Amino acid sequence: MLFNTFYKMHRIKGLALLGAILLFASCKQKESQAFDPWKQMTQIVDSITLPTFRADTLNILDFGAVADGVFDNTDVFRKVMDTCSKAGGGTVLVPKGRFLTGPIHLENNVNLHLEEGSEIMFSKNLDDYYPLVHTSYEGTELMNFSPLIYAYKKKNIAVTGKGVLNGRAGNDFWWPWCGKDSYGWQEGAPKQHSSLKKLKEEMSEVDVPVNQRIFGKGEFLRPTFIEPFSCENVLIQGVKIINAPFWVIHPIKSVNVTVDGVVVESHGPNNDGCDPEYSKNVLIKNAVFNTGDDCIAIKSGRNEDGRRVGIKSENIVVQNCKMIDGHGGVVIGSEVSAGVRNVFVENCTMDSPNLERAIRIKTNSKRGGVIENVYVRNLKVGQVREAVLKINLFYGIYGIQKGDFIPEVRNIHLENVQVKNGGKYGILAKGYAQLPITDITLKDVLIEKVDAAYSLENVTNLNFINTRINGKIMQTKSNSLEH
Incomplete structure (x- = not known):
């Protein structure tokens, strides 16, 4: 009798615990399923305040x-x-x-x-x-x-x-x-x-x-x-910008910035088209970039200066832009020591024999930085020279740059991307053994005419969903890879 009572009590507790576990798992699954990054992007765009002016x-x-x-x-x-x-x-x-x-x-x-x-x-x-x-x-x-x-x-x-x-x-x-x-x-x-x-x-x-x-x-x-510099509610719209000394449009430490319908034609050294740095809520749309360096390059300070300032660049949205010549179409880096998060790119075209990469992330262990939550969709690429997606965490334009700040890159998503001529690689990614690049997803991506589907080193959770490279359906890779 006593044994039966004891058994029933513990069985009830066990079932209750199991029920709680299942309920928690179900809630987490629903929460995961409910999150839509593109809704987040819409909320960011809707929150950006445009300047208004008196009629004078x-x-x-x-x-x-x-x-x-x-x-x-x-x-x-x-x-x-x-x-x-x-x-x-x-x-x-x-x-x-x-x-x-x-x-x-x-x-x-x-x-x-x-x-x-x-x-x-x-x-x-x-x-x-x-x-x-x-x-x-x-x-x-x-x-x-x-x-x-x-x-x-x-x-x-x-x-x-x-x-x-x-x-x-x-x-x-x-x-x-x-x-x-x-x-x-x-x-x-x-x-x-x-x-x-x-x-x-x-x-x-x-x-x-x-x-x-x-x-x-x-x-x-x-x-x-x-x-x-340290401005709020900024609009740059419609103008054509040529023959720049250096970076072309550089919002720094600014909030609520809209770059709309500009044309940048400048092929000088370091002539990046638009470089948001330490900035939040930035919308770049309907623009044409034909540049001597990166078309768009998102920054957050270099080395110790970036860590001193400590302001992430976040909530950056790129829509309906055309990239022609440049080192990269949409780039994060290389000065990203304070970190970058929540970057959205949609409905853009990229095409030039002088465009080296479509999407690029670059930093090193001296610069460090956490780069996370990068979402790209509806991208049409005619031709790029080196790679559709390049992640280089050993970037060293001024020679080898090594330090104690291992960069972190995670949660990179490309969806509905069509590439006619991808150059050398579909994906070129090199991370660190002690802190691999993690969670790259390609969904409904079609890449043609690349020398190799990918070259990977220290990458985990590379997910292919309905993705073809050179006509071959790609299989998900869950473990760290070296190639």
Whole structure:
């Protein structure tokens, strides 16, 4: 009798525990099934605040601007920007014509609008890029030449219209500083490498305050083109941007940034099309990128400077863009020390014999960083040279870079991707044995004309769902791979 009672009691407890376990598992399964990253993307896009402006319009001609491509309109732009902002904001209109100027600094609540047929030409006089401003070079903060269009701690700002922004960089100005003869550098001429070494080894690595990292004339670090720094509610729309000194559109430490319908045509060194850095809620859509470097490159600081700042780039959405020439279509890295997460790419086309990769992640153990939650869908690729998806965690453009910060890459999804000519590899991925790349999924992907389906090292959970490479149905690989 006593035994039967004891047995029944423990059987009831066991069934209750089993029921709780099953209920928990069911809830977790439903939670997993319920999560839709594309709904998350929609929520991010809906949350991005566009700037709004008063109806007032100020024409730069009314402030003494001259459209002959020779007269220096720097003071005109400064005066009209200040006047417009102090009056509560509105539109600064650049009418048809060619206007020469030094850097333009945007002010709160002002839309710089370029009428169709207008062109802003930027100065080739280094003195015009003074006073030096708080900016960044390849993921390291410093005081340097002003970006060509700059805003610092501003809200509700825009650059819009159908005009042209011409940085006038070329083999005679700005570009030779990269140190390559293909961009006009000649033996014995100055170049950026000595300045970069000074910035890194003598300043960033020993934590010199940013306001004491003084560069400018006598150093050789080129300015970015459009840089909203620590700004909120930014719109860059419609304009064509050519001949950039360095990175083209560089939102840094900014929130709610929309880049819409721009055309970037600039084949200079480091001419990345758009580089969100330490930024959140960034929408890049309807744009054309034809560049000398990555079309879009998402950043979050380099090495110790990125870890010092410690702001992830997150909630980055790329929609309906066209990538032509470039080192990569959508790239994360290489300066990603603070990490990148929640990147969404959809409905884009990529096609050029000069486009090297479609989707690329690059960093190393000196830079580190956690890169996670990258979702790509509805991508049409005509031709890329090296790989459709490349993940290189041993990136070393300045030589071998090793440190104690092993990067983490996880949760990369490609869906409904069609590639006509994939180059050398469908997937080229190399991770670390102690911290492998994990959870790559290709669903409904069709890749044609690649030399090899994949080359993998230290990758776990590579999932193929209805995916064909070179006509062969691909099988899921759950274990660490070496090839």
